[in-house]
Amino acid sequence: MRGRDFLSLADFSKEEIQKVLSVAFHFKRRHLVGNKYDTILFGKTLAMIFEKPSTRTRVSFEVAMKQLGGFVLYLNWQTLQLSRGETIQDTGRVLSKYIDGIMARVYRHSSLIELAEAASVPVINGLSNLFHPCQAAGDLMTIYEKKNRITRLKIAFIGDGNNVCNSLMIGASKMGLNISVATPPGYEPRSEVVEMVDKFAVKSGSKVTLTDSPQEAVRNADVVYTDVWVSMGQEEEEEKRLRDFRGFQVNKELVKYAKKDFIFMHCLPAHRGLEVSPDVIDDPLHSIIWDQAENRLYIQKAILALII
Numbered sequence: 001m002r003g004r005d006f007l008s009l010a011d012f013s014k015e016e017i018q019k020v021l022s023v024a025f026h027f028k029r030r031h032l033v034g035n036k037y038d039t040i041l042f043g044k045t046l047a048m049i050f051e052k053p054s055t056r057t058r059v060s061f062e063v064a065m066k067q068l069g070g071f072v073l074y075l076n077w078q079t080l081q082l083s084r085g086e087t088i089q090d091t092g093r094v095l096s097k098y099i100d101g102i103m104a105r106v107y108r109h110s111s112l113i114e115l116a117e118a119a120s121v122p123v124i125n126g127l128s129n130l131f132h133p134c135q136a137a138g139d140l141m142t143i144y145e146k147k148n149r150i151t152r153l154k155i156a157f158i159g160d161g162n163n164v165c166n167s168l169m170i171g172a173s174k175m176g177l178n179i180s181v182a183t184p185p186g187y188e189p190r191s192e193v194v195e196m197v198d199k200f201a202v203k204s205g206s207k208v209t210l211t212d213s214p215q216e217a218v219r220n221a222d223v224v225y226t227d228v229w230v231s232m233g234q235e236e237e238e239e240k241r242l243r244d245f246r247g248f249q250v251n252k253e254l255v256k257y258a259k260k261d262f263i264f265m266h267c268l269p270a271h272r273g274l275e276v277s278p279d280v281i282d283d284p285l286h287s288i289i290w291d292q293a294e295n296r297l298y299i300q301k302a303i304l305a306l307i308i
């Protein structure tokens with residue numbers, strides 16, 4: 001995987017995704033016995049370009065890179081010449097002269113593709129309007145950790161057919177997990193993503209269904225997953241979205257349809273009282289959101305170690 005871009009899980013085989021997970025578990029096991037530090041990326045530098053805010057992605061990448069012996073540069077889009085019209089291609093070409101990898105969080109996925117085409121160093125997607133592959137890789141790790149397997153499980157994703165949903169569908173369909181996505185009409189995942197996922201599902205034997213019924217999606221689910229109704233960059237649609245997503249809250253009534261030992265997941269940040277009720281997200285019996293967030297660190301380490 002050395003030198004490859006990490007823009008979407010769609011670009012990686014089942015075996016490669018398994019490799020990322022197993023390297024992440026290796027790093028987690030080392031952490032648990034107090035071995036946080038490595039020298040595998042000694043002297044390497046990762047530039048992190050952020051066009052949007054971030055807590056988890058920024059901090060986990062920064063800590064991961066430093067603990068692997070490398071350096072990081074946090075680059076806010078607004079303080080780069082990008083904000084004054086320099087192209088992403090020219091930025092990528094110049095950064096490649098100084099650093100060994102770029103992680104970028106952008107609005108348009110096409111910006112990442114342009115960046116990756118121009119840069120001679122690997123580019124990692126830290127979230128775009130279309131995908132959030134590092135999140136989905138961490139989520140697969142967490143599901144594996146909690147359920148001891150990832151095949152023959154059912155994930156229910158409730159809410160917006162957004163970047164997190166797209167990457168989770170890709171990850172699930174590559175790895176042989178069943179996934180049922182419930183969205184209000186008009187908020188389904190994009191058709192090109194669904195077509196791609198259907199192809200992966202044929203190969204892996206996983207079942208992918210789309211519905212507008214949260215109850216149908218959650219029925220017998222092992223994993224109940226939700227994300228915000230208003231993603232970064234959609235603030236102007238907030239009022240309409242809050243109206244349209246009514247009835248799609250993950251709450252105690254809805255999770256009654258899931259398996260008794262279901263786990264609740266959320267990529268965070270969360271809005272209690274909107275996409276999820278406080279008694280579900282803060283229920284220590286089922287909600288595993290803190291472990292899910294923690295695993296981002298080991299997944300970032302694995303991606304960085306394998307790619308850079």
Ligand code: CP
Nearest residue numbers: 054055056057267268
């Ligand atoms: N889940 C996630 O990517 O969180 P941040 O936006 O805080 O990075």
Ligand code: NVA
Nearest residue numbers: 162164227231232268
């Ligand atoms: N769908 C959310 C995910 C945040 C991690 C967003 O794009 O804002």
